[in-house]
Amino acid sequence: MLKQDKFLVGILLGVMFPVFFWIIVQEAGHIVMDRTMAGGFSFKLKTVLSIASNAIPATVFFKSRKDNALRGVILVTFILVFTSLIVLGKDFFNS
Secondary structure: OOOOOOHHHHHHHHHHHHHHHHHHHHHHHHHHHHHOOOOOOOHHHHHHHHHHOOHHHHHHHHHOOOHHHHHHHHHHHHHHHHHHHHHHHHHHHOO
């Protein structure tokens, strides 16, 4: 899938990476809660880490000069960033 230079491949990976990373961070938060008395990770942290996980496919596509797939990943990343700023804007700027 990473070998194809298609816009749709970039969009699919741009959505899949944050979802899978969200699940990983969520499970890591449960492990932290089980081993310590502290709470899990905050929603803001999970959101930022999940969106930042798109740097992985973006870097792979950039280094392999797959411009169309890179455009798909960047488009999804911008949509996720703007959506999270709209939904969580008050929490990001007032904490």
